[in-house]
Amino acid sequence: MSLYQDLILDHYRNPRNQGVLKNATHYAEVSNLSCGDKLCIDIIVKNDIIEDVKFSGSGCAISQASASLLTEHIKNQSVEKALMLEPKDILELLGVTLSPNRLKCGLLSLETVKKALTQSK
Amino acid sequence: MFSPQTIKKDFPIFTYHPARNATHSVAGGPDLVYLDSAATTLKPRVVIEAEKEYLEHYSANIARGLYPLAEKATEKFEMVREKVSTFIGAESAKEIIFTSGTTDSLNLAARLLASRLEAGDTIITTAMEHHSNFLPWKELAKKNGLHFRVIPLTEKGTIDIEILKNTIDERTKIVAFSAVSNVLGTINPVKEITTLIKNINPSTIVVIDAAQAVSHMPIDVSEWNADFVAFSGHKMFGPTGVGILYGKSSLLNTLSPVTFGGGMVIDACADETVYKEAPYRFEAGTPNIGGIIALGTAIDYMKSIGMENIQKYEHTLTVYALNRLRETFGENIHIIGPTYPEKQSGIIAFTLSTIHPHDIAATLGEHDICVRAGEHCASPLHKSLGLHATTRISFSIYNSKKDIDKCIAILEEIQTMFSK
Numbered sequence: 001m002s003l004y005q006d007l008i009l010d011h012y013r014n015p016r017n018q019g020v021l022k023n024a025t026h027y028a029e030v031s032n033l034s035c036g037d038k039l040c041i042d043i044i045v046k047n048d049i050i051e052d053v054k055f056s057g058s059g060c061a062i063s064q065a066s067a068s069l070l071t072e073h074i075k076n077q078s079v080e081k082a083l084m085l086e087p088k089d090i091l092e093l094l095g096v097t098l099s100p101n102r103l104k105c106g107l108l109s110l111e112t113v114k115k116a117l118t119q120s121k
Numbered sequence: 122m123f124s125p126q127t128i129k130k131d132f133p134i135f136t137y138h139p140a141r142n143a144t145h146s147v148a149g150g151p152d153l154v155y156l157d158s159a160a161t162t163l164k165p166r167v168v169i170e171a172e173k174e175y176l177e178h179y180s181a182n183i184a185r186g187l188y189p190l191a192e193k194a195t196e197k198f199e200m201v202r203e204k205v206s207t208f209i210g211a212e213s214a215k216e217i218i219f220t221s222g223t224t225d226s227l228n229l230a231a232r233l234l235a236s237r238l239e240a241g242d243t244i245i246t247t248a249m250e251h252h253s254n255f256l257p258w259k260e261l262a263k264k265n266g267l268h269f270r271v272i273p274l275t276e277k278g279t280i281d282i283e284i285l286k287n288t289i290d291e292r293t294k295i296v297a298f299s300a301v302s303n304v305l306g307t308i309n310p311v312k313e314i315t316t317l318i319k320n321i322n323p324s325t326i327v328v329i330d331a332a333q334a335v336s337h338m339p340i341d342v343s344e345w346n347a348d349f350v351a352f353s354g355h356k357m358f359g360p361t362g363v364g365i366l367y368g369k370s371s372l373l374n375t376l377s378p379v380t381f382g383g384g385m386v387i388d389a390c391a392d393e394t395v396y397k398e399a400p401y402r403f404e405a406g407t408p409n410i411g412g413i414i415a416l417g418t419a420i421d422y423m424k425s426i427g428m429e430n431i432q433k434y435e436h437t438l439t440v441y442a443l444n445r446l447r448e449t450f451g452e453n454i455h456i457i458g459p460t461y462p463e464k465q466s467g468i469i470a471f472t473l474s475t476i477h478p479h480d481i482a483a484t485l486g487e488h489d490i491c492v493r494a495g496e497h498c499a500s501p502l503h504k505s506l507g508l509h510a511t512t513r514i515s516f517s518i519y520n521s522k523k524d525i526d527k528c529i530a531i532l533e534e535i536q537t538m539f540s541k
Contacts, residue, residue, distance in 0.1 A: 036509020060477035
């Protein structure tokens with residue numbers, strides 16, 4: 001099975017929630033030095049609910065699609081629930097298995113979201 | 122001229138058929154397109170057999186035993202020193218030090234030279250170096266309070282000779298550069314650069330990283346007039362874990378060992394320990410005997426094809442690939458490096474549209490086409506080009522124009538697949 005399933009290619013070509021949020025309450029930026037990928041996450045939290053979330057940066061199709069899928073997933077979710085997400089949940093969202101080499105790409109979004117949620121802007 | 126189809130038969134990997142499963146593609150077999158020889162070359166059957174023969178028939182240690190098996194192992198082992206010496210144009214087999222690879226060779230060179238350096242001296246390297254010809258010198262400079270200078274490249278991906286000329290002075294102790302860039306494929310005029318360095322400062326030690334040259338073109342270290350030359354066995358059809366550090370006799374004889382133990386000493390009990398002569402005093406411990414014997418077979422194999430033939434053949438592949446890539450992708454492809462093939466070996470690095478090189482390499486991989494993506498252990502080079510990563514294809518004797526066509530056909534699919 002190819003890694004690049006329609007779902008991943010769709011989210012790579014037409015990313016959801018791409019951009020920045022001027023009024024973000026939470027923000028984080030994580031780089032994957034070995035690939036040169038960089039991901040920035042802006043989040044607006046109100047009453048412990050993720051009211052809005054956007055991502056920016058650059059990277060491979062896997063890291064971009066994963067950011068698009070994850071931001072879609074956590075929007076309107078509670079902070080507590082988002083912080084409980086695990087790598088296997090991301091792989092479920094992506095719908096593929098990743099080799100150890102590509103796992104970093106797939107999990108960059110989760111790492112960045114968690115970092116953002118645990119530090120205020 | 123030889124045919125790649127005949128050559129392919131020498132490499133067992135092209136006949137290997139592991140079971141396919143749902144998530145992983147085939148790793149070998151007749152359809153394998155291997156375009157990553159700059160990372161490591163595939164191994165011919167004769168090399169595999171030579172290592173196996175040592176392990177099965179005479180796997181004794183060298184230099185010490187007095188029984189026939191040990192004598193045979195020692196004889197076969199030392200014969201490789203002779204073979205390497207002749208192959209690279211050294212003056213004597215005593216100029217050949219066995220190591221575990223290019224990285225080990227260059228680190229050894231740096232450690233051997235450390236005692237000759239004083240604070241304020243200068244070490245020079247270039248922006249096209251692999252990390253293994255960059256970090257040992259950077260660290261050496263840091264530890265000893267030396268200046269560390271990195272010569273930039275010209276727009277054409279060659280070492281900026283004018284800047285190099287102006288950087289060398291009486292405090293320049295070491296200049297280290299590669300014979301062929303592992304990313305750009307640039308073939309550096311080693312002899313001319315060495316001459317230029319030594320004309321300005323005759324006492325400067327010139328160190329050449331020849332890892333990407335030895336299996337692709339005839340080389341002559343005496344003509345180069347280099348002091349140290351490093352390369353790996355596994356990039357020249359030999360096993361991994363084997364490398365060479367060539368050192369000019371007149372230099373090696375002045376250097377003291379930096380690794381101590383068995384096999385390198387004459388009198389260990391004397392107040393002043395007496396060490397063996399070069400190169401043996403630089404080879405403490407039991408080496409990779411089977412690997413080194415197999416490296417000798419790899420050299421025989423290359424010689425049977427002929428280094429000129431290999432060079433000519435890989436040149437035709439490079440010209441073909443450069444032309445086809447440009448024809449097919451026009452402005453969407455950015456080929457990094459000299460791009461005029463007379464100065465380029467069989468290594469081509471590129472970016473395609475805005476597609477991430479990891480996506481390119483992974484998709485090619487799903488079609489049994491092996492290429493490399495990333496920084497290729499040359500982050501100073503990528504930084505100077507303002508790039509995070511490139512895709513690299515590299516050739517060897519088992520590649521054909523058909524391999525290039527297959528790769529380009531899938532690259533066209535990739536371009537459509539990842540277009541936004």
